[in-house]
Amino acid sequence: MARERxxxxxxxxxxxxxxxxxxxxLNNRPGIRESTRExxxxxxxxxxxxxxxxxxxxQSGRTMDIGVVVHDLDNRFFSQLVNAIQQDAWERGYFIxxxxxxxxxxxxxxxxxxxxxxxxxxxxxxxxxxEEELGQYLSSxxxxxxxxxxxxxxxxxxxxxxxxxxxxxxxxxxxxxxxxYTRLGFVAPYLKTSQHLNNFEAEERxxxxxxxxxxxxxxxxxxxxxxxxxxxxxxxxxxxxxALICTSDIFALEVVNQLHQLGLSIPQDVxxxxxxxxxxxxxASTALTTVRYPVGExxxxxxxxxxxxxxxxxxxxxxxxxxxxIIWRDSL
Amino acid sequence: MARERxxxxxxxxxxxxxxxxxxxxLNNRPGIRESTRExxxxxxxxxxxxxxxxxxxxQSGRTMDIGVVVHDLDNRFFSQLVNAIQQDAWERGYFIxxxxxxxxxxxxxxxxxxxxxxxxxxxxxxxxxxEEELGQYLSSxxxxxxxxxxxxxxxxxxxxxxxxxxxxxxxxxxxxxxxxYTRLGFVAPYLKTSQHLNNFEAEERxxxxxxxxxxxxxxxxxxxxxxxxxxxxxxxxxxxxxALICTSDIFALEVVNQLHQLGLSIPQDVxxxxxxxxxxxxxASTALTTVRYPVGExxxxxxxxxxxxxxxxxxxxxxxxxxxxIIWRDSL
DNA sequence: CTGAAAGCGCTAACAA
DNA sequence: TTGTTAGCGCTTTCAG
Numbered sequence: 001m002a003r004e005r006x007x008x009x010x011x012x013x014x015x016x017x018x019x020x021x022x023x024x025x026l027n028n029r030p031g032i033r034e035s036t037r038e039x040x041x042x043x044x045x046x047x048x049x050x051x052x053x054x055x056x057x058x059q060s061g062r063t064m065d066i067g068v069v070v071h072d073l074d075n076r077f078f079s080q081l082v083n084a085i086q087q088d089a090w091e092r093g094y095f096i097x098x099x100x101x102x103x104x105x106x107x108x109x110x111x112x113x114x115x116x117x118x119x120x121x122x123x124x125x126x127x128x129x130x131e132e133e134l135g136q137y138l139s140s141x142x143x144x145x146x147x148x149x150x151x152x153x154x155x156x157x158x159x160x161x162x163x164x165x166x167x168x169x170x171x172x173x174x175x176x177x178x179x180x181y182t183r184l185g186f187v188a189p190y191l192k193t194s195q196h197l198n199n200f201e202a203e204e205r206x207x208x209x210x211x212x213x214x215x216x217x218x219x220x221x222x223x224x225x226x227x228x229x230x231x232x233x234x235x236x237x238x239x240x241x242x243a244l245i246c247t248s249d250i251f252a253l254e255v256v257n258q259l260h261q262l263g264l265s266i267p268q269d270v271x272x273x274x275x276x277x278x279x280x281x282x283x284a285s286t287a288l289t290t291v292r293y294p295v296g297e298x299x300x301x302x303x304x305x306x307x308x309x310x311x312x313x314x315x316x317x318x319x320x321x322x323x324x325x326i327i328w329r330d331s332l
Numbered sequence: 333m334a335r336e337r338x339x340x341x342x343x344x345x346x347x348x349x350x351x352x353x354x355x356x357x358l359n360n361r362p363g364i365r366e367s368t369r370e371x372x373x374x375x376x377x378x379x380x381x382x383x384x385x386x387x388x389x390x391q392s393g394r395t396m397d398i399g400v401v402v403h404d405l406d407n408r409f410f411s412q413l414v415n416a417i418q419q420d421a422w423e424r425g426y427f428i429x430x431x432x433x434x435x436x437x438x439x440x441x442x443x444x445x446x447x448x449x450x451x452x453x454x455x456x457x458x459x460x461x462x463e464e465e466l467g468q469y470l471s472s473x474x475x476x477x478x479x480x481x482x483x484x485x486x487x488x489x490x491x492x493x494x495x496x497x498x499x500x501x502x503x504x505x506x507x508x509x510x511x512x513y514t515r516l517g518f519v520a521p522y523l524k525t526s527q528h529l530n531n532f533e534a535e536e537r538x539x540x541x542x543x544x545x546x547x548x549x550x551x552x553x554x555x556x557x558x559x560x561x562x563x564x565x566x567x568x569x570x571x572x573x574x575a576l577i578c579t580s581d582i583f584a585l586e587v588v589n590q591l592h593q594l595g596l597s598i599p600q601d602v603x604x605x606x607x608x609x610x611x612x613x614x615x616a617s618t619a620l621t622t623v624r625y626p627v628g629e630x631x632x633x634x635x636x637x638x639x640x641x642x643x644x645x646x647x648x649x650x651x652x653x654x655x656x657x658i659i660w661r662d663s664l
Numbered sequence: 665c666t667g668a669a670a671g672c673g674c675t676a677a678c679a680a
Numbered sequence: 681t682t683g684t685t686a687g688c689g690c691t692t693t694c695a696g
Contacts, residue, residue, distance in 0.1 A: 005474050007689055018667045023691060031665060048472075053449040054395065055689030058386050058672045065429075065450075072415060074611075079411030083404060086432060095446060097397075098430045100418060114427060117385040118397075140380075142337050253615040279406075283585040285617040339673055350683045355675060365681060387673030390688045 006047045015043050026051070057119065066306065067097045067115035067123040069108065076278050077248075077295060078126070081148070084299030085124060092307060094121075103197055105129030109137070116141060122306045127152050130198035144309035148302050150200040156317050159309065161302040164321040165201050168291050169208030172273055172326055173245055174216070179332065181243035181271055183219045184209070185235070187255060188247040191224035202247050205275070209245055229258045237264060243271035243332055249278045249290055256286050256331070271332035287329035294322055338379045347375050358383070389451065398638060399429045399447035399455040401440065408610050409580075409627060410458070413480070416631030417456060424639060426453075435529060437461030441469070448473060454638045459484055462530035476641035480634050482532040488649050491641065493634040496653040497533050500623055501540030504605055504658055505577055506548070511664065513575035513603055515551045516541070517567070519587060520579040523556035534579050537607070541577055561590045569596060575603035575664055581610045581622055588618045588663070603664035619661035626654055 008022045015022070017040065024032040025040035026049075043049075057063045068085055070078040086096045097120055101108040108128045115123055123145045127134065135157040138145050145158045152158060173184060186209045188202045206222065213220035219240065223231050232255065235242065246252035252274030256266060264270050266286050274281075274290035281288050301320055309315050340354045347354070349372065356364040357372035358381075375381075389395045400417055402410040418428045429452055433440040440460045447455055455477045459466065467489040470477050477490045484490060505516060518541045520534045538554065545552035551572065555563050564587065567574065578584035584606030588598060596602050598618050606613075606622035613620050633652060641647045 008691095009689070019690085020668080020692085021666060024666085027691085033665060036665080050445070051449055052451060052689050054386060054390050054451050055672090056691075058390050058674090058688090059690050059692080061672075063386065073405075073411045073418070074415055076408070076411070076612075079405045079408070079414075082411075082430070083406055083432070086405070086430060090431065090443075095450065096430045098400075098414070098418060098428045099422065100415070111422075113382070117383055118427065119384060119386050257615065280408075280612045280615065283589065283612065283616050285615065340675095341673070351674085351685095352676090352683060353681085356682085359675085363681060368681080384673050387688090388675075390672090390690090391674050391676085393688075 005052070006049045007052065008049075011040070011044060011047065011049055014047065015040050062121055063119045064093060065095045065097050065118070065120045066303075067099070067112075067118075067120040069099055069101060069111055069115070069123065070126045071103050071128060072100045076250075076280065077276060077293070080279075080295045081126075081299050084296040085303055088300045088303045092303070094303075094307075101126075101128040103128045103194070105131070105134065105197070108134075112137075112141075116143070122146070122310045124148060124302050124306055126150060127198045127200075130196070130200070144306060144313070144315075146302050146306045146309065148298060150198045151319075152198075155319075159305055159317045159319070161298055161305060161320045161322070162201070163293065163298075163324055165204035166208035166211070168324055169205040169245065169275075170212045171208075172275075172291055173209050173212035175326060176243040176245065176271060176273060176332060177212070177216045177218060179243075179271070181218075181241050181332075183240035183242040184213050184221075185242060185244045186210075186220070186222045186224075186247075187228055187244055187251050188222070188224050189226050189228045189251060191222075193226060205247050229254060232258050233262065237269055241271075243273065245273050247275055249274035249276040249281060249288060252288055252290070252331075253281075253284055256284070256288070260285070266331050273326075273332045277327050281329075286331050289329045289332040290327050292324050292327050294324060297322055337384070338381045339384065340381075343372070343376060343379065343381055346379065347372050394453055395451045396425060397427045397429050397450070397452045398635075399431070399444075399450075399452040401431055401433060401443055401447070401455065402458045403435050403460060404432045408582075408612065409608055409625065412611075412627045413458075413631050416628040417635055420632045420635045424635070426635075426639075433458075433460040435460045435526070437463065437466065437529070440466075444469075444473075448475070454478070454642045456480060456634050456638055458482060459530045459532075462528070462532070476638060476645070476647075478634050478638040478641065480630060482530045483651075484530075485532075487651075491637055491649045491651070493630055493637060493652045494533070494654070495625065495630075495656055497536035498540035498543070500656055501537040501577065501607075502544045503540075504607075504623055505541050505544035507658060508575040508577065508603060508605060508664060509544070509548045509550060511575075511603070513550075513573050513664075515572035515574040516545050516553075517574060517576045518542075518552070518554045518556075518579075519560055519576055519583050520554070520556050521558050521560045521583060523554075525558060537579050561586060564590050565594065569601055573603075575605065577605045579607055581606035581608045581613060581620060584620055584622070584663075585616055588616070588620070592617070598663050605658075605664045609659050613661075618663050621661045621664040622659050624656050624659050626656060629654055 012022045025037040073079045099111040126148045127150045135152045135154050139157040147160045149162045274288045277290045277292040344354045357369040405411045431443040458480045459482045467484045467486050471489040479492045481494045606620045609622045609624040
């Protein structure tokens with residue numbers, strides 16, 4: 001806690017010049033004698049002048065901040081995402097304002113309002129709400145928003161960067177079938193209880209799963225509620241070679257724990273496939289086969305797209321799907 | 333992308349009143365006729381007026397933002413920390429500006445400069461630099477800084493919220509000795525290569541380890557370089573019951589992987605103790621005994637202390653150490 | 665090459 | 681009860 005911040009005005013007094021001259025010196029503008037510039041810069045250094053970004057923002061109408069809104073950070077996926085975004089944004093000269101929704105559409109709205117009041121130049125959002133209202137609200141905002149992962153309804157109200165979830169799970173399911181599994185289970189615990197939330201990704205994955213199972217004509221079931229671990233106790237594993245396709249690695253790891261509890265071996269008795277390829281799989285009790293979620297690339301792509309839209313307000317919403325692939329390990 | 337934002341000035345024109353009246357209506361100030369207030373509020377709603385935080389900040393001198401600077405977010409510990417901070421700050425009406433240092437003192441300095449230019453009201457910092465310069469720099473800032481985890485040198489230049497690392501590891505080491513281990517290894521890979529960095533926590537833990545080992549008079553060794561996993565191949569495990577005390581769970585998990593590779597059983601052949609109690613231990617191949625790092629409480633305590641110092645500039649730096657304890661599981 | 669003045673959006677102080 | 685004015689720190693005119 002120390003000396004007061006000095007402003008351009010005081011600097012002008014101290015140097016005995018006008019504000020215009022200070023500005024020309026500090027910001028490398030032309031039309032100033034070299035000796036004057038040096039004198040000003042020397043004084044600025046001496047008195048520890050630091051530009052006041054607030055004043056500059058008010059004048060320029062830009063804050064060089066982008067707002068990042070995700071569900072939470074306890075979730076490994078989001079922390080990796082935010083990390084990638086922050087890094088990339090920093091390198092492009094932008095700062096991050098961070099807030100979380102806790103999957104609560106009300107809070108999402110509140111957070112977005114705060115972001116707007118703070119005049120961020122653009123927003124990256126992992127949407128929690130799915131109501132039509134959210135889409136309209138976002139389209140009405142005076143700044144660009146890019147959605148990540150979850151799509152918004154109605155579509156087309158803002159750009160989306162994510163994966164082609166449906167096709168990927170379709171392919172993963174087919175791969176499981178090719179490996180000889182004759183019964184397929186899909187694990188997406190929150191699908192049932194949070195229908196009012198934006199579960200675009202999970203729904204797309206479910207659709208991909210169902211499509212593949214139907215095409216192949218194999219038996220299938222869906223565990224879409226939070227009692228999914230107990231449900232596993234009821235499955236007649238011996239009746240058919242079963243593979244469990246999970247919407248995320250975390251659920252897959254829980255499934256693995258539970259299967260071990262039940263005395264079942266993986267993949268001999270049951271096959272398990274995850275989704276995300278989170279880094280902690282490295283330490284897991286079973287090496288999990290999974291679909292890679294290129295979280296870093298998605299973060300960077302989202303930043304890139306957002307900056308484009310910030311730069312050119314006439315750009316129309318676009319859907320960007322990144323590539324991915326199955327990472328084969330030991331669980332399926 | 334839609335209608336322009338409306339300002340108080342335009343609102344005043346539209347309502348046919350003055351700026352002062354607009355202010356009184358919008359901010360619930362006294363001295364305005366109720367009917368006028370209602371008329372203004374109705375107009376504000378109709379035209380979608382939203383306050384401009386930038387203008388307000390410039391006038392008030394406060395941004396209601398706090399800067400959060402950590403090493404990175406890939407590290408689970410930091411993402412949990414930031415999560416706790418963000419939640420708590422939000423509830424107290426503050427927003428988070430987030431940036432990472434990547435453990436680079438240069439970048440740390442750059443990031444802090446940006447935070448200051450953006451006029452955050454206070455900063456929470458997990459320090460990367462250790463030079464005396466950083467301490468002096470921080471004390472010279474016109475806003476309060478609270479350090480988390482790592483202390484700053486020279487001490488006393490800002491408050492610190494963390495654990496009593498030395499005592500905790502001392503106790504953990506003693507506990508290992510009581511369990512019958514007769515040789516003790518300490519694992520802190522980065523101690524050797526990053527001596528120019530702020531490793532206050534790790535150094536304190538090393539000191540605690542050495543103190544306990546010396547008191548008990550047992551054989552001890554330290555693995556302080558990045559080849560620690562290879563080093564494990566050289567240890568004559570059969571010669572004495574060995575316990576490995578690790579500075580963090582991540583290293584402990586790597587150690588566990590490597591010991592398994594070497595065909596050793598835990599804890600029969602070797603004991604392993606971690607530090608942090610990160611949540612992913614739940615899925616790990618071995619249930620790790622560890623020292624809990626109360627990351628949520630530390631984040632909240634840091635926010636609390638920072639707000640106090642923001643509120644009262646006369647407060648003098650203080651060191652806050654939170655309680656912790658050993659979580660006994662299967663690895664030691 | 666330099667200075668003066670206006671204005672970004674908001675609030676606070678003072679008049680009316 | 682309402683209006684007017686000045687100013688937060690900075691940039692951008694337009695004069696000189």
